[in-house]
Amino acid sequence: ILILIIFFIIFFSKNLVSGEIKYQIETYLKNLSLFSSSIIQSDNTSIEEGFIYIKDGRIRLDYLNPYRTLKISQKKGVYINHDLEEEEFFSVEKSIVKIFYDIFLNFNFFSSLVPKESKSEIIFEKIITVDEKSTNLKIIFEKNPLVLRKIVAKSEGEALSISFSDHNYNAIFENNFFSFVPIYP
Numbered sequence: 094i095l096i097l098i099i100f101f102i103i104f105f106s107k108n109l110v111s112g113e114i115k116y117q118i119e120t121y122l123k124n125l126s127l128f129s130s131s132i133i134q135s136d137n138t139s140i141e142e143g144f145i146y147i148k149d150g151r152i153r154l155d156y157l158n159p160y161r162t163l164k165i166s167q168k169k170g171v172y173i174n175h176d177l178e179e180e181e182f183f184s185v186e187k188s189i190v191k192i193f194y195d196i197f198l199n200f201n202f203f204s205s206l207v208p209k210e211s212k213s214e215i216i217f218e219k220i221i222t223v224d225e226k227s228t229n230l231k232i233i234f235e236k237n238p239l240v241l242r243k244i245v246a247k248s249e250g251e252a253l254s255i256s257f258s259d260h261n262y263n264a265i266f267e268n269n270f271f272s273f274v275p276i277y278p
Contacts, residue, residue: 114208114215119200121239129264130241130257137252145193145257146264151271152193164273165190167198171273182273189223192246196232213237 128147132154133140143156154163162173165185173180185191195202209216215234220227228248235242245254 114210115203115206117239118203118208118215118217118234121234121241122197123200124262125197127262127264127266129261131259133256133258135254146266146270147197148264148266148271150198152197153271154193163190164271165194166273167194169273187224189228189246191223192221192228192230192244196244210236214242215239 125147126149128145130145132143132145134143134156135141141156141158143154146153146155150166152165156162160175162171162175164171164173168185169182170185170188170190171180171182185194203217206217206219209218213236215236217232217234219230219232221230222228226248228246231243231245231247232241233243233245234240240260241257243254243256245252247253
């Protein structure tokens with residue numbers, strides 16, 4: 094009976110801790126309503142720098158060199174090449190960039206995931222499928238203070254990592270900053 098009681102205590106305490114971590118992550122993400130951060134993106138062959146911005150259910154990624162922008166909402170997105178003054182619209186649901194929307198704005202995304210916790214990190218892992226291609230997704234949060242630090246996506250010989258720094262939770266944006274129509278001078 095003692096072993097059974099110990100088993101139930103351990104089992105339920107892990108579920109309670111996991112539930113508390115998920116709640117903290119969900120609360121953290123819901124509070125990213127006026128968010129910006131510096132990003133460094135690497136695909137193991139090149140490094141790109143830029144910024145991510147979030148407001149009102151939209152995400153904007155600005156890359157510095159070459160200068161381009163990616164804007165996404167739940168269903169649609171636009172890729173803008175500023176040097177060529179060209180834009181390409183696409184469906185977010187059929188694109189790998191859906192990962193960004195899901196992580197930052199789909200508040201149920203983490204509900205089915207079990208966090209792995211260390212002294213300094215909380216890590217969530219999930220295998221997602223886009224266009225019949227499986228991708229192993231790893232999302233890493235710093236534990237104290239709770240901040241998103243890195244997203245790593247690996248699939249069939251490809252790897253992409255995006256690191257986040259200089260978090261700003263009270264960013265101010267111009268009215269048309271998240272508009273899907275680029276304005277060229």
